[in-house]
Amino acid sequence: MVRSALEHLAADGMVTIHDGYRLYSVGTTTPTERAYRLMRTAIHRSYEPGERFMTRDAITRTLEIGTKEAAAAVRQLVAEGLLTGPRGQYVNSYSPEQQRRRVRQLREHASDLRREALELMRTAREIEQQLPTGGDSQAT
Structure with missing residues (x-):
């Protein structure tokens, strides 16, 4: 169980595994990665498909992240197809x-x-x- 969890975290780039799973170091995330994870979690937990998502301003205030990080995370989520819509009016896509x-x-x-x-x-x-x-x- 722990091994598969560590493998999953390693695949996400969260940890680095050393010496056959006995030692691992926790990696740090960039502010953009943190913003991306926070937004993705918020979308999955709180928004139904087709429901309007927050504006960039609301994202920065609610998630307490910077505007540049929010913009980069939004671009990444739009590129993945998780969010769609015109600038500032994003919708959790179907x-x-x-x-x-x-x-x-x-x-x-x-x-x-x-x-x-x-x-x-x-x-x-x-x-x-x-x-x-x-x-x-x-x-x-």
Whole structure:
């Protein structure tokens, strides 16, 4: 268990392993790497796909990181496809599988609405046919 955790940390560049896993040294991260990890964690924990992410200003205030580091981390996340959108209005992007699922849901909902509209139109026609057709034929 510990060995696989160390291997995972080594693959991420967090630790360097020496002498067959008996010794390891913890690596330091750059401010940009730290900002990237903080933002990635925030996205995965707090934002649903399609939900609007923070602006750069909000990122720097909330995560307490510098603007240059935030900008570099945002560029990296956009390049990876985790964030999309115009400058300053980033959105947690949908994966292709999530996009297909959402399209399927929207199509099903649209067909349900069409069916309901047809039923309402049919009912309206029936009611119109039952109405008297003689203009002023109200009983007094």
